[in-house]
Amino acid sequence: MSVTSIARAVRVPGLIPPYTPTGDEIAVFELAYRNRLPVLIKGPTGCGKTRFVEHMAARLGRALYTVSCHDDLSASDLVGRHLIDASGTYWTDGPLTQAVRHGGICYLDEVVEARKDTTVVLHALSDDRRILPIDRTGEILEAPPEFMLVVSYNPGYQHLLKGLKPSTRQRFVSLAFGFPEAAREAEIVATESGVDPATAKRLVTLANALRSTADHDLEEAPGTRLIVDAAKLIAGGCDPQVACRAAIVECLSDEPEITRALMVVVLAIFGN
Amino acid sequence: MEEQVGIAWHRLINRLAARRFPEAAVELASVSRDAALLFRALGGDHGVAVQAGAQTLHGARRSLLERLAGSARKVDLAWVDRQALQLPPLIDAFPATSLNRDLYFWLAALCAVDPQPHLPWLARNQAAVLTITRGYPGLAASYGRLVEAEIARRPPISKLAPDEAQQEQAIRAALRKPGSVAALPAARRPPHPVLLWLRPELPAKGKKPHPDKSPDQPSQAASALQSDKKRRLAEHTEMPERKGGLLIFRPESIFSWTEYAKVEHETKENEDQDLAQAADDLDVIAIAQDRRNIAKKLSMTLDLPVAEGDDTPLDGNRMLPEWDYRTHTLKADRCRVNTIPLTDAKPCALPEHLKRDQQRLRRQFGALLPVRLRLKAQPEGNDIDIDPYIRHLAHNAGAETRFYLDQRKRERDLACLLLADLSLSTEAWVGEERRVIDVIRDSLFLFSEALSVTRDRFALYGFSSQQRTDVRFHTLKTFNEPYDDTVRGRINSISPAYYTRMGAAIRHATEILGRQKARERLLLLLTDGKPNDADLYEGRYGIEDTRKALIAARQQGLRPFCVTVDQEAHEYLPHIFGKNNFIIIHKPSELPSRLPLLYAQLTR
Ligand SMILES: Nc1ncnc2c1ncn2[C@@H]1O[C@H](COP(=O)(O)OP(=O)(O)OP(=O)(O)O)[C@@H](O)[C@H]1O
Numbered sequence: 001m002s003v004t005s006i007a008r009a010v011r012v013p014g015l016i017p018p019y020t021p022t023g024d025e026i027a028v029f030e031l032a033y034r035n036r037l038p039v040l041i042k043g044p045t046g047c048g049k050t051r052f053v054e055h056m057a058a059r060l061g062r063a064l065y066t067v068s069c070h071d072d073l074s075a076s077d078l079v080g081r082h083l084i085d086a087s088g089t090y091w092t093d094g095p096l097t098q099a100v101r102h103g104g105i106c107y108l109d110e111v112v113e114a115r116k117d118t119t120v121v122l123h124a125l126s127d128d129r130r131i132l133p134i135d136r137t138g139e140i141l142e143a144p145p146e147f148m149l150v151v152s153y154n155p156g157y158q159h160l161l162k163g164l165k166p167s168t169r170q171r172f173v174s175l176a177f178g179f180p181e182a183a184r185e186a187e188i189v190a191t192e193s194g195v196d197p198a199t200a201k202r203l204v205t206l207a208n209a210l211r212s213t214a215d216h217d218l219e220e221a222p223g224t225r226l227i228v229d230a231a232k233l234i235a236g237g238c239d240p241q242v243a244c245r246a247a248i249v250e251c252l253s254d255e256p257e258i259t260r261a262l263m264v265v266v267l268a269i270f271g272n
Numbered sequence: 273m274e275e276q277v278g279i280a281w282h283r284l285i286n287r288l289a290a291r292r293f294p295e296a297a298v299e300l301a302s303v304s305r306d307a308a309l310l311f312r313a314l315g316g317d318h319g320v321a322v323q324a325g326a327q328t329l330h331g332a333r334r335s336l337l338e339r340l341a342g343s344a345r346k347v348d349l350a351w352v353d354r355q356a357l358q359l360p361p362l363i364d365a366f367p368a369t370s371l372n373r374d375l376y377f378w379l380a381a382l383c384a385v386d387p388q389p390h391l392p393w394l395a396r397n398q399a400a401v402l403t404i405t406r407g408y409p410g411l412a413a414s415y416g417r418l419v420e421a422e423i424a425r426r427p428p429i430s431k432l433a434p435d436e437a438q439q440e441q442a443i444r445a446a447l448r449k450p451g452s453v454a455a456l457p458a459a460r461r462p463p464h465p466v467l468l469w470l471r472p473e474l475p476a477k478g479k480k481p482h483p484d485k486s487p488d489q490p491s492q493a494a495s496a497l498q499s500d501k502k503r504r505l506a507e508h509t510e511m512p513e514r515k516g517g518l519l520i521f522r523p524e525s526i527f528s529w530t531e532y533a534k535v536e537h538e539t540k541e542n543e544d545q546d547l548a549q550a551a552d553d554l555d556v557i558a559i560a561q562d563r564r565n566i567a568k569k570l571s572m573t574l575d576l577p578v579a580e581g582d583d584t585p586l587d588g589n590r591m592l593p594e595w596d597y598r599t600h601t602l603k604a605d606r607c608r609v610n611t612i613p614l615t616d617a618k619p620c621a622l623p624e625h626l627k628r629d630q631q632r633l634r635r636q637f638g639a640l641l642p643v644r645l646r647l648k649a650q651p652e653g654n655d656i657d658i659d660p661y662i663r664h665l666a667h668n669a670g671a672e673t674r675f676y677l678d679q680r681k682r683e684r685d686l687a688c689l690l691l692a693d694l695s696l697s698t699e700a701w702v703g704e705e706r707r708v709i710d711v712i713r714d715s716l717f718l719f720s721e722a723l724s725v726t727r728d729r730f731a732l733y734g735f736s737s738q739q740r741t742d743v744r745f746h747t748l749k750t751f752n753e754p755y756d757d758t759v760r761g762r763i764n765s766i767s768p769a770y771y772t773r774m775g776a777a778i779r780h781a782t783e784i785l786g787r788q789k790a791r792e793r794l795l796l797l798l799t800d801g802k803p804n805d806a807d808l809y810e811g812r813y814g815i816e817d818t819r820k821a822l823i824a825a826r827q828q829g830l831r832p833f834c835v836t837v838d839q840e841a842h843e844y845l846p847h848i849f850g851k852n853n854f855i856i857i858h859k860p861s862e863l864p865s866r867l868p869l870l871y872a873q874l875t876r
C-alpha cells in the first residue's frame with residue numbers, strides 16, 4: 001500500500017463537511033487544539049467520529065492526514081521510508097511526518113488495531129515534548145503549534161488481547177461519542193440523505209428500537225451511518241421496508257433467525 | 273353412528289362456542305423469538321423470558337352455546353412480571369393466520385411499553401395503546417385490523433343485558449378510539465375479555481398472578497399445579513442472595529444441605545458475626561420456603577455452629593493459601609484441594625440436541641484457523657522485501673541483508689483453561705425444562721466443539737467445595753488429552769454438589785494454566801453466583817479472597833475472564849474481576865451458544 005493512498009489531505013477552503021454537535025465536543029476540541037493537546041475519540045461505529053474530525057480540520061483550516069490502522073501497519077507506514085527512482089534512493093515522508101512538517105491534523109482511525117510497537121512512535125509526539133524522531137534519517141522533527149494528533153477507537157468490543165496501554169491513553173484528551181438524541185439524529189438523517197423529516201423521524205425510532213436490543217441480540221448497535229444509508233435508499237425511491245432490510249437489518253446480523261426478528265421491528269414502524 | 277354424530281356436534285359447538293379458528297392457529301413457539309426481540313426493542317426488560325402464560329378465569333357471561341359446551345370460561349391473556357413475558361401458548365381467536373400472528377406482536381409491544389401500569393385496567397390499556405399507535409406506525413396499522421377483528425369476535429350488543437351492553441359499548445369505544453373512555457360503567461358481570469389488552473389484575477381478593485404464594489391454597493388442576501411448581505422453582509432460584517450467603521436451593525437440596533450441616537459442625541470456635549450471617553441466610557430461605565416442614569427442619573440447623581474460624585494449617589498434597597481481608601494476611605496452607613479424576617464416566621457422543629449448533633460452530637470457527645502471515649525482512653524467503661532492500665541501497669551498507677519476504681503459518685498461540693462452577697446452586701431451574709447445570713453442561717460441550725476446530729489448546733475443570741478441607745476439583749479434560757468421547761462422557765457426568773470456594777479453585781487452576789507455555793493464557797470462569805462456602809467463606813470474605821486469587825493469576829501473566837448467569841453479578845463482579853473482564857448472560861439458556869462466540873471475540 002502506498003503512503004499516499006492511506007493519507008488523504010482535505011484542503012477545500014470554504015467547504016466544511018456538515019457536522020451536528022451533540023454536546024460540547026467542538027469547544028473541547030478547539031481548546032485542545034489551542035493548547036496543543038492530542039485528542040482521543042471513542043464511540044460505537046457510525047456515530048460520526050470521522051465526520052467530526054473532518055469537520056474540525058476544515059473549521060480550523062488545517063490539512064487532515066487520515067490513517068486507517070490495521071495490524072499490519074508498521075511504524076514506517078506512519079513515519080516514512082526510502083523509495084527508489086532512476087537517480088537512486090530518496091526519502092519520502094509518511095502521513096504522520098507530513099502532518100508534523102506542515103502543521104496539519106494527523107488522524108489515526110481505529111488505533112487499537114495497530115500493533116503496540118507502532119503506537120510507541122506517538123509517545124514523544126503526544127506529550128509536551130511534541131517531537132518526532134525519524135530513526136532512518138536521523139532527523140528529529142519538532143511539531144509546530146498547528147500540528148495536532150487525533151486518534152479514535154471503538155471500545156464496544158470486549159477484547160482481552162487488544163487495548164490501549166494506559167501510558168498511551170493517558171496522553172490524550174478523551175471525547176466519548178454516543179448516538180445523538182432522537183430529534184437531533186432525525187435532523188442529521190434528513191440533511192445527510194434528503195429524505196423527508198417524517199421518514200427521518202421514523203428511521204430514528206427504528207434505530208433506537210434496534211439499539212435497545214443491542215447488548216442482547218446484536219453484536220453492535222446500528223450507527224447513524226446505517227440509518228443515513230437506509231434514508232438515502234428511501235430518498236432514491238426505494239420501498240422503506242426493502243431499504244431497511246438491505247441497509248440496516250442485513251448489516252446487523254447474518255443469522256436468519258435474528259434478521260427475521262429484526263424485520264418484525266421494522267414492520268412495527270414501517271408496516272402498512 | 274349416532275355417537276359419531278354426537279361427537280361431531282360437540283366439536284362443532286365447542287368450536288363455535290370458543291370462537292376458535294384452529295386452521296389459522298399460530299403457536300407461541302413459532303413466534304416467541306421474534307416477539308421477544310420486539311419486546312426488547314420497544315423497551316421491555318432484557319431480563320425476562322417469554323413464557324406461555326396460564327389461562328385466566330374471566331367470569332363474563334357465556335353464550336348458550338358456550339354453556340352447552342362447557343368451554344370458553346378460561347381465556348389466554350398477556351402480562352409481564354419480573355421473570356417472564358407471559359403470552360398465550362396458542363392464538364386462534366381470529367380467522368386469519370396473519371391476524372393471530374399480529375396479535376402476538378401486538379401483545380409483546382403492549383407489555384413492553386405499558387406506560388402507566390398502576391392505572392385501572394381500562395385507562396392503563398388505553399394509555400398503552402396510545403403510546404404504541406403514536407410511536408410505531410406499523411403497529412398502529414395492524415392495531416386497526418386487530419380492533420375490527422376483535423369487535424367482530426365480541427358478543428353482539430343486542431344480546432346483552434342493558435348494564436352489560438353499556439359496558440360493552442364503552443369497551444368498543446375504548447378500542448376504536450383509545451383514550452376516549454374515562455371509566456368502565458358498572459355491570460353485574462365483568463366485561464367479556466379483550467384479547468388486545470393486558471390481563472386485568474384480578475380484582476377479587478387482591479389475588480396476585482401467582483396464586484401459589486399462600487400456604488394453604490387449594491389445589492387447582494393437576495397440570496396447572498405442575499407448571500406452577502416449575503415457575504415457583506424458577507422464582508426461588510432468581511431470588512437475590514440477600515446477604516452474600518447461601519444460594520437458594522430447591523427444597524430437595526435443602527434436605528441434603530441440612531444433613532450436611534449436621535455432620536459438619538465439629539469445630540468449636542465460632543465467630544459471632546459469621547454465625548449471625550449464616551442465621552440471616554437461613555431466615556431468607558425459611559421465609560422463601562415457608563411451606564410444609566422445611567422451615568422447621570432448617571430452624572434446627574440454626575443452633576449449629578456452622579461458621580468455622582480455626583486457622584490450623586492442614587496437611588496434604590495440594591495445599592493452597594487463602595486471603596483473610598480482616599487481617600490482611602494470606603494464610604498459608606488453609607485449603608485442601610482434592611482432585612477428582614472422573615475415571616468411571618461412561619464415554620458418549622455429543623448429545624443429539626447440540627448437533628445443529630455443532631455444525632454452525634464448525635463453520636464459524638473455521639474462520640479462526642491459523643492464517644498465512646507475511647514475514648518481512650527475513651534473511652531468506654521466496655520474495656524480495658523492497659523496503660529493507662532500498663534501505664540497504666540508500667545506506668550503501670553491506671551489513672544488513674535481511675531483505676526477503678517469507679510466508680509462514682501464524683499459529684494462534686493460546687491456551688485456555690475453563691473452570692466451571694458445579695456447586696449446588698447450579699441445580700436451580702432456568703426454565704421449564706433445564707437447570708443451570710444442564711446449561712453449563714451444554715456450554716462445555718459446545719465450547720469444546722468450537723475449540724477443537726480452532727486447535728487452541730484447552731482444558732476443562734469443574735469445582736465445588738465443602739469447607740476448606742475439601743475443595744473438589746473435577747478433571748474433565750486436561751491440556752494433554754484430546755477432546756473425544758471419553759471427555760464427552762465426563763462432561764456428561766457432571767452434577768451439582770455443595771459450595772463455591774472460588775478463590776481456592778482459581779488458585780489451583782492458575783497453577784495448572786501457569787505451567788502451559790503459550791503466548792496468551794486465558795482463564796475462563798463459568799459461574800452462576802458469588803463465592804461462598806459453608807463456613808466463614810461468604811460475603812466479603814469470599815469476594816476478597818477470590819479477588820486476591822485473581823490478582824495473583826494476573827501477576828503470573830494469565831488473563832482471567834468470568835462468564836456468569838447471575839443477574840445480580842454487576843453488584844460484585846466488577847470488584848472481583850475488573851469492569852471489563854466479565855460478562856453477564858441475561859438468558860442462561862443462551863449460554864451454550866453464546867460462550868463459543870464470546871471466546872472467539874475475546875481471542876480474535
Ligand atoms: N453528528 C453528525 N453530524 C453529521 N453527520 C453525522 C453525524 N453523525 C453521524 N453522521 C453521519 O453518519 C455517517 C457515519 O459517520 P462516521 O463515518 O463519522 O462514523 P464513525 O464514527 O467514524 O464510524 P466508524 O467507527 O465505523 O469509522 C456520516 O457519513 C454522516 O453521514
Ligand SMILES: [Mg+2]
Nearest residue numbers: 049050051109
Ligand atoms: Mg470512522
